[in-house]
Amino acid sequence: MAPSTPREPPIDRLIDAALAATSGACMVLDEGLRVRFATASAAALLGCAVPRGVSAPALLCGDKPKRPVAEALAAGEPVHALVPRPGGDDEHLVRIRSVPLGTGKKPLGWLLTLQDAGAIGSDRTVEFHGMWTRDAGMKHVFTVVQKIARSDATVLVRGETGTGKELVAQAIHRLSDRKDGPLRVINCAALPANLLESELFGHLKGAFTGAVRDTPGHVQLADHGTLFLDEVAELPLELQAKLLRMLETRTVIPVGGRDPIAVDVRVVSATHRALRQEVEAGRFRADLMYRLRVIPVFLPPLRARPGDIEVLTQRFVDELNARGKRRVDHVAPAALAALEHHDWPGNVRELRNTLEYAFAIGEGPELVAGDLPPELVEPGLDAEPMLAAAEVRPTPASDAAPEARRISAALARTAGNRDQAAKLLGLSRVTLWRRMRQHGLV
Numbered sequence: 001m002a003p004s005t006p007r008e009p010p011i012d013r014l015i016d017a018a019l020a021a022t023s024g025a026c027m028v029l030d031e032g033l034r035v036r037f038a039t040a041s042a043a044a045l046l047g048c049a050v051p052r053g054v055s056a057p058a059l060l061c062g063d064k065p066k067r068p069v070a071e072a073l074a075a076g077e078p079v080h081a082l083v084p085r086p087g088g089d090d091e092h093l094v095r096i097r098s099v100p101l102g103t104g105k106k107p108l109g110w111l112l113t114l115q116d117a118g119a120i121g122s123d124r125t126v127e128f129h130g131m132w133t134r135d136a137g138m139k140h141v142f143t144v145v146q147k148i149a150r151s152d153a154t155v156l157v158r159g160e161t162g163t164g165k166e167l168v169a170q171a172i173h174r175l176s177d178r179k180d181g182p183l184r185v186i187n188c189a190a191l192p193a194n195l196l197e198s199e200l201f202g203h204l205k206g207a208f209t210g211a212v213r214d215t216p217g218h219v220q221l222a223d224h225g226t227l228f229l230d231e232v233a234e235l236p237l238e239l240q241a242k243l244l245r246m247l248e249t250r251t252v253i254p255v256g257g258r259d260p261i262a263v264d265v266r267v268v269s270a271t272h273r274a275l276r277q278e279v280e281a282g283r284f285r286a287d288l289m290y291r292l293r294v295i296p297v298f299l300p301p302l303r304a305r306p307g308d309i310e311v312l313t314q315r316f317v318d319e320l321n322a323r324g325k326r327r328v329d330h331v332a333p334a335a336l337a338a339l340e341h342h343d344w345p346g347n348v349r350e351l352r353n354t355l356e357y358a359f360a361i362g363e364g365p366e367l368v369a370g371d372l373p374p375e376l377v378e379p380g381l382d383a384e385p386m387l388a389a390a391e392v393r394p395t396p397a398s399d400a401a402p403e404a405r406r407i408s409a410a411l412a413r414t415a416g417n418r419d420q421a422a423k424l425l426g427l428s429r430v431t432l433w434r435r436m437r438q439h440g441l442v
């Protein structure tokens, strides 16, 4: 037996310590996506052994038929994904990011960093393509979106306004094989039927007065890409028939034309309505509903995911801090309570606008309840008063009507610039002017 001699620490242990210090749990892959090195913490996080030479896609995604992460890795694309923990049940998620190694065009290999994203049901915060959440329902949506993105299946996203339907459509597009193609967005509620038809399907020269040249519609412009039909329940019945025809034949006929034009589009649609009810009310075709809703995705309203208000508040405060106009280090408990108490009919969009308002209205490193729009904090406007009095900053005209006060504050903030004040308040210039007159502020 060889006598035990004092040895230098094995190089592996040094590398492990260095990688763990700089990147946490991670794996180094060669160009063939085989694991050349994995930190001990990576194995612990994945809950399984990570033998040298094992294929990373197989390790992370097994041989499941839909392996979006594996496919992205194999295609040499940057990965930013949540996958179920290989050594656990499907409920525990690991976050994976990939960094190409080397400076050449073709990477030498990849560094995969791994993070514990917690159980779907845990309240750990995750981010997915610009969407932040700690809500189990939202995390579930992310895993579904990842699974279905690379297929061509038609997706219907349902959720109230401001819940992130468009972000989901963007994520699907970006994760799909069509990502280098166009993503065309059309809001079916924004236009009257005749205009909408030509916007969607295009028109030929002379089809109507003003049609001076052949013009492709959104469907054609989305060729080899994704067409996002927002507020699809508002599509008039006659256009529903045309959309159905398009989905069935994969062709469009422009207004004024006769010959079908072949298109290759993936359709993602969204609505704030229950399509089934629209069908029952005779406003929506059942056959079209089934076509659109091959994969339904439901986004819960913000008030149904209360933990997210704090998460998103912090997120938006960070974003607004980065703009550099004001730095908020702390959101006062009463302000957070007021935010959590509100029922957010405009969901995440409304929360973002509210924080933008509070940023502009208030001053200093603490965001206090008095910075929030009156309807969130005025006892008269909201059911339950919840303010610590000390947190409400006195304003010069604190007995004026809340709206007048809001307008004055916005004008003070913008040094009297009405354009900017209108923007801040989410009003048109004309409306601002009219309200200023009503309140005797002119």
Ligand SMILES: Nc1ncnc2c1ncn2[C@@H]1O[C@H](COP(=O)(O)OP(=O)(O)O)[C@@H](O)[C@H]1O
Pocket: 130, 131, 132, 133, 159, 160, 161, 162, 163, 164, 165, 166, 167, 168, 312, 348, 349, 352
């Ligand atoms: N989970 C989220 N995390 C961060 N921002 C979000 C989230 N959900 C929505 N947003 C933001 O809220 C706004 C509204 O989102 P959007 O996708 O347009 O909603 P919808 O299409 O349902 O009306 C956008 O500014 C979007 O970036």
Ligand SMILES: [Mg+2]
Pocket: 162, 165, 166, 230
């Ligand atoms: Mg929208």
